[in-house]
Amino acid sequence: MQQVQEQMVQVTGLRKMFGHRVVLHEVNFAITTGEVVGLVGPNGAGKTTIMKALLGLLATDAGNVRILGQPVSVNTHTVVTQQVGALIEHPAIYPFLSGWQHLQLMTASVEQMTWVVQALQMQAFIRRPAKRYSLGMKQKLGIAMALVKRPRLVILDEPMNGLDPQSVKRLRHLIGQMAGEGTSFLISSHILSELEKIIDAVILIDQGEVLLQRTMGQFRESARQSLVVRTAENARALRVLLQADYPVIQRGSNLIVTQPVSLTPLLHTLLDAHIQILKVNQHQEDLETVLLRLLAERKV
Numbered sequence: 429m430q431q432v433q434e435q436m437v438q439v440t441g442l443r444k445m446f447g448h449r450v451v452l453h454e455v456n457f458a459i460t461t462g463e464v465v466g467l468v469g470p471n472g473a474g475k476t477t478i479m480k481a482l483l484g485l486l487a488t489d490a491g492n493v494r495i496l497g498q499p500v501s502v503n504t505h506t507v508v509t510q511q512v513g514a515l516i517e518h519p520a521i522y523p524f525l526s527g528w529q530h531l532q533l534m535t536a537s538v539e540q541m542t543w544v545v546q547a548l549q550m551q552a553f554i555r556r557p558a559k560r561y562s563l564g565m566k567q568k569l570g571i572a573m574a575l576v577k578r579p580r581l582v583i584l585d586e587p588m589n590g591l592d593p594q595s596v597k598r599l600r601h602l603i604g605q606m607a608g609e610g611t612s613f614l615i616s617s618h619i620l621s622e623l624e625k626i627i628d629a630v631i632l633i634d635q636g637e638v639l640l641q642r643t644m645g646q647f648r649e650s651a652r653q654s655l656v657v658r659t660a661e662n663a664r665a666l667r668v669l670l671q672a673d674y675p676v677i678q679r680g681s682n683l684i685v686t687q688p689v690s691l692t693p694l695l696h697t698l699l700d701a702h703i704q705i706l707k708v709n710q711h712q713e714d715l716e717t718v719l720l721r722l723l724a725e726r727k728v
């Protein structure tokens with residue numbers, strides 16, 4: 429069923445200083461209903477600070493946060509309490525309570541608790557005291573606590589930390605399912621290859637500024653296409669292509685043409701030099717490559 433694209437989060441002109449250091453400059457972005465947004469950027473870029481501001485956990489110096497149209501600040505967080513689930517930094521876990529008792533702190537609904545325990549496959553350890561949990565079990569419990577009330581907005585800071593591949597897959601599935609039912613997600617992660625599989629849009633933060641906000645559709649359209657060519661004589665092929673002014677580099681056993689070019693003249697150049705072509709592939713830059721390139725270009 430098509431979701432109505434209601435505004436879930438609206439952040440305008442957010443500014444935060446720690447002492448004299450500006451850590452968020454004029455941050456603006458929006459998240460719609462059912463949208464899964466990735467918040468990415470280098471260490472110290474300001475991702476956790478943004479998440480804390482969204483939850484009203486941090487006094488800001490300027491700007492506004494609205495969730496479902498309602499203002500959020502350190503003094504006003506009714507909408508956060510009622511509609512938002514979050515896991516920021518480490519989950520708050522009491523060693524002597526079981527996982528189940530932690531979930532009971534979040535909701536009175538046994539149905540909701542049973543649903544999340546099954547969805548994240550926590551049945552085997554949910555009744556044990558949390559002091560006996562592994563890192564990954566604690567992380568799952570933290571995620572379960574964020575999701576159990578089926579909130580309208582979920583904020584997850586590095587949710588994949590410590591999770592095994594099966595659990596990552598299960599979480600991905602669950603996020604997709606909840607998003608399909610209208611829950612919005614803001615997820616930070618350094619594991620861009622994983623993040624890319626679940627997000628609808630990405631926000632890139634660097635030094636407290638939003639460098640880019642794009643839907644994955646826009647992102648794929650603008651991602652550069654490179655051409656991967658393998659020949660029987662790569663060293664000679666490299667020389668021939670460079671002489672013909674192609675932007676080409678050698679990587680492992682492949683030659684990479686780094687900018688869009690027409691295929692036929694390139695192949696003719698190689699065939700005219702009697703070089704046997706073994707493989708030709710179009711390759712699209714992935715999220716990680718594009719973001720690293722954008723960050724590198726910024727430093728130039």
Ligand SMILES: Nc1ncnc2c1ncn2[C@@H]1O[C@H](COP(=O)(O)OP(=O)(O)OP(=O)(O)O)[C@@H](O)[C@H]1O
Pocket residue numbers: 446451469470471472473474475476477478
């Ligand atoms: N309580 C604080 N006091 C002073 N400076 C702080 C405080 N919290 C964060 N900072 C600074 O604010 C900046 C942004 O930190 P933040 O934790 O938001 O980054 P991040 O993008 O989440 O980084 P990471 O990827 O390493 O988790 C950093 O330079 C950090 O040193």
